[in-house]
Amino acid sequence: MKSLLATAMLMLSGAVAAATPLPATSVLQLSSRFTDQDGKSFVLSDRRGHVQVVSMFYSSCKFVCPLLIDSGLGLDKALTAAERAKLRVLLISLDPARDTTAALNALATKRKLDRTRWTLARTDKDGVRKTAALLDVRYRQLADGEFNHTSGLILLDSEGRILTRTEKLGATPDPAFLAAVRKALKASK
Amino acid sequence: MRRLLLTLLLVPTVAQAGGGVRDAGYVRIPAGEYKSALRYEDGDGRTKVAAFSLMKRPVTNAEFLAFVRAYPEWRRDRAPSVFAEPGHYLSHWRSPVDLGPANLPLQPVTQVSWFAATAYCEAQGARLPTWAEWEYVAAADETRRDARSDPAWRERILGWYSKPANVAMSPVGKGPSNVYGVQDMHGLVWEWAEDYAAMMVSGDNREQKADDRLKFCGAGAIAMDDRENYAVLMRVAMLSSLEADDSTSSLGFRCAR
Numbered sequence: 001m002k003s004l005l006a007t008a009m010l011m012l013s014g015a016v017a018a019a020t021p022l023p024a025t026s027v028l029q030l031s032s033r034f035t036d037q038d039g040k041s042f043v044l045s046d047r048r049g050h051v052q053v054v055s056m057f058y059s060s061c062k063f064v065c066p067l068l069i070d071s072g073l074g075l076d077k078a079l080t081a082a083e084r085a086k087l088r089v090l091l092i093s094l095d096p097a098r099d100t101t102a103a104l105n106a107l108a109t110k111r112k113l114d115r116t117r118w119t120l121a122r123t124d125k126d127g128v129r130k131t132a133a134l135l136d137v138r139y140r141q142l143a144d145g146e147f148n149h150t151s152g153l154i155l156l157d158s159e160g161r162i163l164t165r166t167e168k169l170g171a172t173p174d175p176a177f178l179a180a181v182r183k184a185l186k187a188s189k
Numbered sequence: 190m191r192r193l194l195l196t197l198l199l200v201p202t203v204a205q206a207g208g209g210v211r212d213a214g215y216v217r218i219p220a221g222e223y224k225s226a227l228r229y230e231d232g233d234g235r236t237k238v239a240a241f242s243l244m245k246r247p248v249t250n251a252e253f254l255a256f257v258r259a260y261p262e263w264r265r266d267r268a269p270s271v272f273a274e275p276g277h278y279l280s281h282w283r284s285p286v287d288l289g290p291a292n293l294p295l296q297p298v299t300q301v302s303w304f305a306a307t308a309y310c311e312a313q314g315a316r317l318p319t320w321a322e323w324e325y326v327a328a329a330d331e332t333r334r335d336a337r338s339d340p341a342w343r344e345r346i347l348g349w350y351s352k353p354a355n356v357a358m359s360p361v362g363k364g365p366s367n368v369y370g371v372q373d374m375h376g377l378v379w380e381w382a383e384d385y386a387a388m389m390v391s392g393d394n395r396e397q398k399a400d401d402r403l404k405f406c407g408a409g410a411i412a413m414d415d416r417e418n419y420a421v422l423m424r425v426a427m428l429s430s431l432e433a434d435d436s437t438s439s440l441g442f443r444c445a446r
Binding site for chain 2: 022025026029129130133134136137138139140143144146148
């Protein structure tokens with residue numbers, strides 16, 4: 001009985017959470033559709049409830065984009081297991097033409113990403129533009145098909161509000177950004 | 190120099206009478222190529238533009254009001270702040286659904302964010318023009334597709350830009366039609382571009398250090414290639430400084446498709 005009640009309460013709280021509108025400053029309000037490396041379709045609001053680190057990249061990029069993944073992995077490594085379990089990482093491709101689900105899947109495998117917490121995602125051109133606008137990522141496709149883009153990690157709280165960002169990339173996390181991640185994880189349930 | 194910049198940044202107004210076009214339709218723009226006032230390091234100096242259609246005039250207060258009524262989620266009191274900065278977005282209207290006496294229906298709408306402008310265009314099956322498309326059409330005068338090398342053309346445009354801001358903004362459609370039949374590309378409002386976020390203009394690429402390169406995935410910075418074309422360069426500088434939820438009193442838009 002107790003467990004039934006608990007289940008009912010859980011369902012109720014879930015329903016309440018879904019019914020509560022997102023904060024006006026939440027980037028999760030974007031209506032664009034995404035697909036992850038496993039071919040699963042989602043919208044950003046599906047990710048509500050988790051602190052997440054977000055960035056934009058493209059998989060054929062040789063220089064900064066591998067560094068973005070290194071930075072995320074470095075962050076993972078610096079956290080305790082309990083902290084890490086609560087953090088989600090979302091990398092959205094700027095290059096929907098070449099970053100197919102298969103390409104993202106291959107990259108996730110190559111970099112041995114924890115698919116329970118890491119998402120490599122693609123959306124259409126329109127979605128890319130709107131996501132970049134929300135995250136204030138500047139980008140331009142070059143004549144040779146590569147992209148010129150600002151990079152960095154952006155920290156969202158569990159409601160999708162931008163808390164902070166860093167452009168200091170590398171396997172050793174930016175100390176201020178790491179502290180912000182810890183603080184956000186602590187504040188989340 | 191600072192004074193010149195300030196003057197250039199003042200709200201442009203058009204004092205010309207006549208024109209009085211009421212049709213808010215689109216004009217077909219033929220494909221072509223031109224030399225942008227921007228230099229793209231990755232390009233060959235020519236910018237190609239495919240054929241497209243562009244609104245003859247910027248979107249007006251009346252048109253945007255009709256949109257807000259049809260899509261109330263874009264009312265200034267309902268639009269999420271992440272899409273349109275509260276206190277700025279449509280803040281000049283008397284109420285969320287009333288222009289009030291201070292705003293004429295045929296004046297161009299301003300105080301609209303990139304997200305709101307994009308939503309307006311999407312609602313009519315259109316989109317914002319890219320910067321390349323905008324610059325391509327804005328190069329024309331009444332008789333030539335590319336009038337930019339003519340000092341008289343440049344002077345005329347700069348004259349518009351340096352008009353004081355304390356004059357009420359003219360209604361749309363009062364400026365002369367350019368060779369394509371498009372009006373008000375210069376002299377009325379700044380305009381959003383779909384890819385405003387692609388304008389990563391650095392002060393001086395030659396001095397870019399390794400640290401700065403880290404910000405970008407690859408080469409291909411943009412530089413100003415035509416330093417005489419202030420009118421266009423001011424627009425680039427302005428657009429590159431904006432974020433998508435920003436809105437200003439001299440920034441409007443038109444759609445393309």
